[in-house]
Amino acid sequence: MHHYADEISIVFGGAAGQGVQTIADALVKVLKRNGYYVFACTEFMSRIRGGSNSTEVRITGKERKAYVRGIDVLVALNAEAVDHLEERIGEATLVFAEKDHVEGKEIKNFIDTPFAAFAKQAGSPVFSNTVAVGVVLGLLGISLDAFLAYLSVQFASKGEEVVAKNVKAAKLGHDFGTETAARNRIQVTIKPADTSPDELLIDGNTALGIGTVAAGCSFISSYPMSPGTGLLTFLARRADDFDIIVDQAEDEISAINAALGASYAGARAIVSTSGGGFALMEEGISLAGVTEVPVVVHIGQRPGPATGLPTRTEQGDLNLSLYAGHGDFSRVILAPGSFVQAIELVQRAFNLADKYQTTVFVLTDQFFLDSVASVMKSEIVRLPVERHIIRTDRDYKRYRLTKNGLSPRGVPGYGDGIVKTDSHEHDESGHLTENFGVRRKMVHKRLQRLEQLSREALLPERFGPAKAGSLVICWGSNRGVLEEALERLKRKDLAGLHFSQLYPLSPEISGMLDAKNVIVLENNATGQFADLLNRDAGVRVSRKILKATGEPFSVEEVVEALQERQHE
Amino acid sequence: MNNMTANPFDMQGKDINWCPGCGNYKLLDAVKDAFYELDLDRRNLVIVSGIGQAAKLPQYVNANMFNGLHGRALPVAMGVKLANRNLVVIAESGDGCMYGEGGNHFLHAVRRNYDITVIVHDNMVYGLTKGQASPTSRMGMETSLQFNGVMLEPFNPVAVSLALNAPFIARASAGDGEKTKAIIKEAISFKGCSIVDIFQPCVIFNKINTYQWFRENTYYLPDDYDPTDRKLAFEKAIETEKLPLGVIYRHEGRELYEDLLCITHIPSYEHEISEKAFEKMLEEYR
Numbered sequence A: 001m002h003h004y005a006d007e008i009s010i011v012f013g014g015a016a017g018q019g020v021q022t023i024a025d026a027l028v029k030v031l032k033r034n035g036y037y038v039f040a041c042t043e044f045m046s047r048i049r050g051g052s053n054s055t056e057v058r059i060t061g062k063e064r065k066a067y068v069r070g071i072d073v074l075v076a077l078n079a080e081a082v083d084h085l086e087e088r089i090g091e092a093t094l095v096f097a098e099k100d101h102v103e104g105k106e107i108k109n110f111i112d113t114p115f116a117a118f119a120k121q122a123g124s125p126v127f128s129n130t131v132a133v134g135v136v137l138g139l140l141g142i143s144l145d146a147f148l149a150y151l152s153v154q155f156a157s158k159g160e161e162v163v164a165k166n167v168k169a170a171k172l173g174h175d176f177g178t179e180t181a182a183r184n185r186i187q188v189t190i191k192p193a194d195t196s197p198d199e200l201l202i203d204g205n206t207a208l209g210i211g212t213v214a215a216g217c218s219f220i221s222s223y224p225m226s227p228g229t230g231l232l233t234f235l236a237r238r239a240d241d242f243d244i245i246v247d248q249a250e251d252e253i254s255a256i257n258a259a260l261g262a263s264y265a266g267a268r269a270i271v272s273t274s275g276g277g278f279a280l281m282e283e284g285i286s287l288a289g290v291t292e293v294p295v296v297v298h299i300g301q302r303p304g305p306a307t308g309l310p311t312r313t314e315q316g317d318l319n320l321s322l323y324a325g326h327g328d329f330s331r332v333i334l335a336p337g338s339f340v341q342a343i344e345l346v347q348r349a350f351n352l353a354d355k356y357q358t359t360v361f362v363l364t365d366q367f368f369l370d371s372v373a374s375v376m377k378s379e380i381v382r383l384p385v386e387r388h389i390i391r392t393d394r395d396y397k398r399y400r401l402t403k404n405g406l407s408p409r410g411v412p413g414y415g416d417g418i419v420k421t422d423s424h425e426h427d428e429s430g431h432l433t434e435n436f437g438v439r440r441k442m443v444h445k446r447l448q449r450l451e452q453l454s455r456e457a458l459l460p461e462r463f464g465p466a467k468a469g470s471l472v473i474c475w476g477s478n479r480g481v482l483e484e485a486l487e488r489l490k491r492k493d494l495a496g497l498h499f500s501q502l503y504p505l506s507p508e509i510s511g512m513l514d515a516k517n518v519i520v521l522e523n524n525a526t527g528q529f530a531d532l533l534n535r536d537a538g539v540r541v542s543r544k545i546l547k548a549t550g551e552p553f554s555v556e557e558v559v560e561a562l563q564e565r566q567h568e
Numbered sequence B: 001m002n003n004m005t006a007n008p009f010d011m012q013g014k015d016i017n018w019c020p021g022c023g024n025y026k027l028l029d030a031v032k033d034a035f036y037e038l039d040l041d042r043r044n045l046v047i048v049s050g051i052g053q054a055a056k057l058p059q060y061v062n063a064n065m066f067n068g069l070h071g072r073a074l075p076v077a078m079g080v081k082l083a084n085r086n087l088v089v090i091a092e093s094g095d096g097c098m099y100g101e102g103g104n105h106f107l108h109a110v111r112r113n114y115d116i117t118v119i120v121h122d123n124m125v126y127g128l129t130k131g132q133a134s135p136t137s138r139m140g141m142e143t144s145l146q147f148n149g150v151m152l153e154p155f156n157p158v159a160v161s162l163a164l165n166a167p168f169i170a171r172a173s174a175g176d177g178e179k180t181k182a183i184i185k186e187a188i189s190f191k192g193c194s195i196v197d198i199f200q201p202c203v204i205f206n207k208i209n210t211y212q213w214f215r216e217n218t219y220y221l222p223d224d225y226d227p228t229d230r231k232l233a234f235e236k237a238i239e240t241e242k243l244p245l246g247v248i249y250r251h252e253g254r255e256l257y258e259d260l261l262c263i264t265h266i267p268s269y270e271h272e273i274s275e276k277a278f279e280k281m282l283e284e285y286r
């Protein structure tokens, strides 16, 4: 007897090129159409064919945004998938696979599933992915309607025959799944959330892309590097609809300099890269600092140093963005914890960049970007586009000294003035100078805005009990996993705090960190944010829960890490 | 020209950092006069430069300026041009900046072919950092760093541009103000990525390639030279005995990057979000 009342985790494993992603995409869409909360995340190797990849699809009674280690149902498309996922296969895991894929392996709940035979029966071995989705839907007790509708759209261009064969494959799989459920007394009674009229299904790249479009971004120049490429691709696809200039740069140095040129001329510009690519952009960040040209930088983090693990996840580039560029100047670092938040934060990033004439970083990571989750359309926030561009007059001076250090921003060709911007230290008119008095004023001018930025900083969001002796801090993509772990733990002495703005920190946060025990949870090896909290807010961190294997934290892992402490 | 009427591109009372006698002065005059004679509106003119002695030029011109980083004039210039194609964009820098530190950008600027004019002050040396070899230094030249003489063959910007099918390639010599001005005017008027390599004597660090050397080792292409013949241009580009001056290659066939990207004439500071497209996009994720 297997009964899943609140949630179920289904994992598809196979080689690159076998269609693991295609299956998961189809299933997730069908589940969403049936009104379920779904969350999917993917781990894959840095190769195009072969290897071992997997996608986890969670169906949950509540909205969830985290990876779980435990597998309730595994659909293994090859023998390697079973080996690859061995540690995650438990006593209760139902393993659907061809018999010869599990030969010699001890699996308690193995279900011999003739994917290939069904596919052949439907007309060709290529239909085995369709069979797999059918099996899972049958198992879940979900009707085939939505899937059949999906298939007829998906394969419409390939003709009626192909659609018909897919339908047959889906039915064969579905019947098998239904029978298996009955025979093994498998019951899934998770209630659909019934949010479908308002529900969108997106991945992290799309969330960022929607935010970027909503911000009125008009320029991106970038050089492909996983996992930063997704945003570039998204904007390229939308370039015509939204008049966005999309340039594939010859290298990251070019990308950031082009973005600054475009921004100087009045565009809202972004670059998207990963830590390794960003390392090449550093001189550009310094240039943005001295020229006060606004720019938004998206870093999709992956494990370093150097090439590291190209397709894996990490939160290891906080220090890189915090310290990037020589000299002292301002910057802002944001890190969204959910897709809805990402959409809003990107808009905020552009507004801050324009208002404060500074660089705003948006940090995400592979886990976040490749995850798929439901987003309620009504929750998508639109911020007004605030440009702060003025029409220049004849006496315009780009770096006019003002009380708050911010000079009205003009752009070339708009007004009667001329706009001179300079990477050298410069005077108010933008001409290079070596006058020490001017230098002193300009250094102050460029740093002054940090204070205003910290007053405007987003406060961390707290969850769990209102008063707790221990506070677990996380940032960026770890919000979902910490929230869920705390819910599982149900402890009165343990609360969570999620930071979506990492720098500068609000002066108010010292007061929010009143707990005796401050624990920091980060996907990196040294606790970069813990160090920053200590540096800028004087927070004494009593414990760091860190992980830098290239995998995201699982809910179980965080629960265990927090339990450990209780026993001490 | 300069002496007759005030040139609106002149900067009043600016202390110029170049050494007396430097070829950059003549080049500055040629550039400003070209702007004036082309009747450019200084509000719509952006001069982008990198770092070096040459790169200081826009500091001394009354027009918009983005004086960026060493080697990075071209990416910035591209960003400016794409963000507002109504602007006239000039990228101006030294041989080290354009062909050394910025070499990759140079290749790809020509490949993209957006409408800018690239003016390279080719003094065959690193002036600002006090006399090391540049990519165009002649073999054998002794410097404070190459004390046994430059060992490598010089970079040939004309041949490289030709290989990339740059639509406009010219070479000038700063010593000849009038002719240089005429070439710059033609380059700016040309729609596309125009490359102008200008020999510029550095009187302090290059004692070999002097005003006299350039006079003796260059010649102007004859009036009957056909600049549209790419093969012929190649022959000219690889001549070493005497170096040809003038418009070496020009052809109208290449499309502009801004056209290929379908960029409109609405400057991006006026960019607006299409709400209809936004709504439609969200619906795709149902």
Ligand SMILES: Cc1ncc(C[n+]2csc(CCOP(=O)(O)OP(=O)(O)O)c2C)c(N)n1
Pocket: B051, B052, B053, B054, B055, B070, B093, B094, B095, B096, B097, B098, B121, B123, B125, B126, B127, B128, B129, B134
């Ligand atoms: C990234 C970087 N590397 C090195 C330098 C130092 N630097 C400044 S100008 C220059 C070379 C200048 O040579 P060139 O571009 O030919 O200009 P010139 O001074 O001869 O006009 C160098 C190496 C720098 N400013 N930035």
Ligand code: SF4
Pocket: B017, B018, B019, B021, B022, B023, B024, B053, B123, B127, B128, B201, B202, B203, B204, B205
């Ligand atoms: S060092 Fe050479 S290039 Fe620089 S200003 Fe002096 S003469 Fe001109």
Ligand SMILES: [Mg+2]
Pocket: B052, B094, B095, B096, B121, B122, B123, B124, B125, B126, B127, B134
């Ligand atoms: Mg030089």
